[in-house]
Amino acid sequence: xxxxxxxxxxxxxxxxxxxxxxxxxxxxxxxxxxxxxxxxxxxxxxxxxxxxxxxxxxxxxxxxxxxxxxxxxxxxxxxxxxxxxxxxxxxxxxxxxxxxxxxxxxxxxxxxxxxxxxxxxxxxxxxxxxxxxxxxxxxxxxxxxxxxxxxxxxxxxxxxxxxxxxxxxxxxxxxxxxxxxxxxxxxxxxxxxxxxxxxxxxxxxxxxxxxxxxxxxxxxxxxxxxxxxxxxxxxxxxxxxxxxxxxxxxxxxxxxxxxxxxxxxxxxxxxxxxxxxxxxxxxxxxxxxxxxxxxxxxxxxxxxxxxxxxxxxxxxxxxxxxxxxxxxxxxxxxxxxxxxxxxxxxxxxxxxxxxxxxxxxxxxxxxxxxxxxxxxxxxxxxxxxxxxxxxxxxxxxxxxxxxxxxxxxxxxxxxxxxxxxxxxxxxxxxxxxxxxxxxxxxxxxxxxxxxxxxxxxxxxxxxxxxxxxxxxxxxxxxxxxxxxxxxxxxxxxxxxxxxxxxxxxxxxxxxxxxxxxxxxxxxxxxxxxxxxxxxxxxxxxxxxxxxxxxxxxxxx
Ligand code: GDP
Ligand code: MG
Numbered sequence: 311x312x313x314x315x316x317x318x319x320x321x322x323x324x325x326x327x328x329x330x331x332x333x334x335x336x337x338x339x340x341x342x343x344x345x346x347x348x349x350x351x352x353x354x355x356x357x358x359x360x361x362x363x364x365x366x367x368x369x370x371x372x373x374x375x376x377x378x379x380x381x382x383x384x385x386x387x388x389x390x391x392x393x394x395x396x397x398x399x400x401x402x403x404x405x406x407x408x409x410x411x412x413x414x415x416x417x418x419x420x421x422x423x424x425x426x427x428x429x430x431x432x433x434x435x436x437x438x439x440x441x442x443x444x445x446x447x448x449x450x451x452x453x454x455x456x457x458x459x460x461x462x463x464x465x466x467x468x469x470x471x472x473x474x475x476x477x478x479x480x481x482x483x484x485x486x487x488x489x490x491x492x493x494x495x496x497x498x499x500x501x502x503x504x505x506x507x508x509x510x511x512x513x514x515x516x517x518x519x520x521x522x523x524x525x526x527x528x529x530x531x532x533x534x535x536x537x538x539x540x541x542x543x544x545x546x547x548x549x550x551x552x553x554x555x556x557x558x559x560x561x562x563x564x565x566x567x568x569x570x571x572x573x574x575x576x577x578x579x580x581x582x583x584x585x586x587x588x589x590x591x592x593x594x595x596x597x598x599x600x601x602x603x604x605x606x607x608x609x610x611x612x613x614x615x616x617x618x619x620x621x622x623x624x625x626x627x628x629x630x631x632x633x634x635x636x637x638x639x640x641x642x643x644x645x646x647x648x649x650x651x652x653x654x655x656x657x658x659x660x661x662x663x664x665x666x667x668x669x670x671x672x673x674x675x676x677x678x679x680x681x682x683x684x685x686x687x688x689x690x691x692x693x694x695x696x697x698x699x700x701x702x703x704x705x706x707x708x709x710x711x712x713x714x715x716x717x718x719x720x721x722x723x724x725x726x727x728x729x730x731x732x733x734x735x736x737x738x739x740x741x742x743x744x745x746x747x748x749x750x751x752x753x754x755x756x757x758x759x760x761x762x763x764x765x766x767x768x769x770x771x772x773x774x775x776x777x778x779x780x781x782x783x784x785x786x787x788x789x790x791x792x793x794x795x796x797x798x799x800x801x802x803x804x805x806x807x808x809x810x811x812x813x814x815x816x817x818x819x820x821x822x823x824x825x826x827x828x829x830x831x832x833x834x835x836x837x838x839x840x841x842x843x844x845x846x847x848x849x850x851x852x853x854x855x856x857x858x859x860x861x862x863x864x865x866x
Pocket of ligand 2: 329330331351354364365389390
């Protein structure tokens with residue numbers, strides 16, 4: 311395939327505006343999948359995607375399309391819409407020359423429409439605006455076209471009105487892809503050079519890397535190297551994703567596909583790496599800006615014996631999701647584990663769910679926290695303002711775009727849900743990191759009978775310390791069973807106690823249930839009590855059930 315007849319594009323949009331549905335239609339129309347009623351978001355292959363009805367992983371599909379007597383190879387990448395997964399979008403964009411920017415004809419431009427537009431715009435890609443869901447009763451494509459003109463400065467004539475669900479005008483989208491998006495600039499005569507833009511770990515075959523070939527060609531049996539580790543591999547298999555793996559003999563400049571080269575370690579073929587032929591070294595491609603973790607949480611195995619298994623599951627999953635940062639950590643109560651960084655709460659939940667579903671791992675996750683930079687000084691005198699308005703733009707008479715500066719911890723936990731419910735689902739929200747700001751924050755300890763519990767130490771805003779300390783003490787009181795002595799549960803700032811709950815003494819005498827002398831029954835009960843104790847951790851002289859930590863740290 312000559313590069314002139316290749317088009318690489320991705321579909322970007324706000325969540326639920328119809329990216330995956332449009333991808334289904336494009337796959338059907340080009341014969342990649344059969345036309346049946348059952349095709350719903352076929353590129354959403356992960357169980358978590360099916361259950362939640364959202365895309366969290368970008369997926370690639372190569373399509374063959376005939377246009378005016380010529381055969382074209384179209385490489386489509388479907389991307390997630392939620393802000394937590396925008397790293398997937400920015401990586402996908404690096405393998406493309408154009409994007410389909412989908413906007414819901416009813417909802418119009420939303421926060422992630424704007425965010426994703428700028429990702430494509432800054433990468434200087436061709437942007438094709440597509441107005442979807444024109445079949446809806448309340449569809450107002452006129453209004454959406456005005457918004458697109460106003461916010462993105464794209465003439466309304468360039469918009470294509472479609473219904474992805476019903477297939478209306480989808481053919482026009484394919485024509486626009488061929489006519490408006492430029493072919494990749496890649497010469498088959500150059501040395502082979504490919505960017506690893508996604509990676510997967512397959513239990514049997516090792517690393518399966520998704521690559522965009524920027525120059526030359528590669529074939530089965532070739533000896534290749536990765537720029538990152540400079541190790542040599544032999545290509546075992548390569549091919550196109552249509553969207554399932556479709557082995558071929560070669561991959562050429564301009565093509566997007568997969569490659570398997572006997573890489574058995576997740577450190578090999580990392581996302582952003584460059585592959586080249588052993589005998590023709592090239593300069594490495596720029597790769598990707600590392601993702602900036604916004605939310606941190608501890609992850610621990612349920613039982614320390616599961617530590618090695620969980621480690622390999624986390625390593626394999628982070629190969630597929632390189633936006634997660636991993637650091638080893640340990641805690642008195644939970645043993646050895648990790649501190650993981652995520653792009654947001656949904657990202658954290660999805661990662662956790664994927665660990666459980668795809669790797670059969672069960673984990674303990676501690677409460678999410680956001681990064682702070684502590685400056686030790688007695689005068690943090692500046693009064694912290696919770697939000698500062700930065701600017702405001704009217705998109706049209708019904709919609710306004712506002713920019714605020716927020717402390718991240720105010721935004722991370724439940725801000726989005728609150729905003730949605732206050733605005734009856736109309737408002738949408740996106741954020742980016744604005745750097746560190748000085749704030750009046752203090753460290754709050756939780757004490758059990760006077761001993762601080764390290765993993766329950768939190769950083770709170772001074773004004774929130776009292777209610778949050780009280781709530782933690784109450785929740786801890788509910789999750790720790792009574793013991794032979796009284797337990798004081800306290801929240802403290804420095805040496806000052808700000809909240810207290812008391813757990814009254816009590817002895818759970820399991821033998822009280824045994825009237826008479828049934829010794830086997832007695833033994834059974836004693837054994838059960840011992841097993842129950844195993845799930846306990848000792849803090850000072852207090853036995854704390856493991857789930858108490860989770861219950862206290864978990865969001866309500
Ligand atoms: P994504 O999050 O952008 O990938 O959106 P999906 O493709 O998953 O679609 C979100 C929802 O919108 C699904 O329930 C689709 O069935 C629905 N949808 C997508 N396209 C259309 C359309 O053209 N018309 C109507 N009425 N619904 C659509
Ligand atoms: Mg989707």
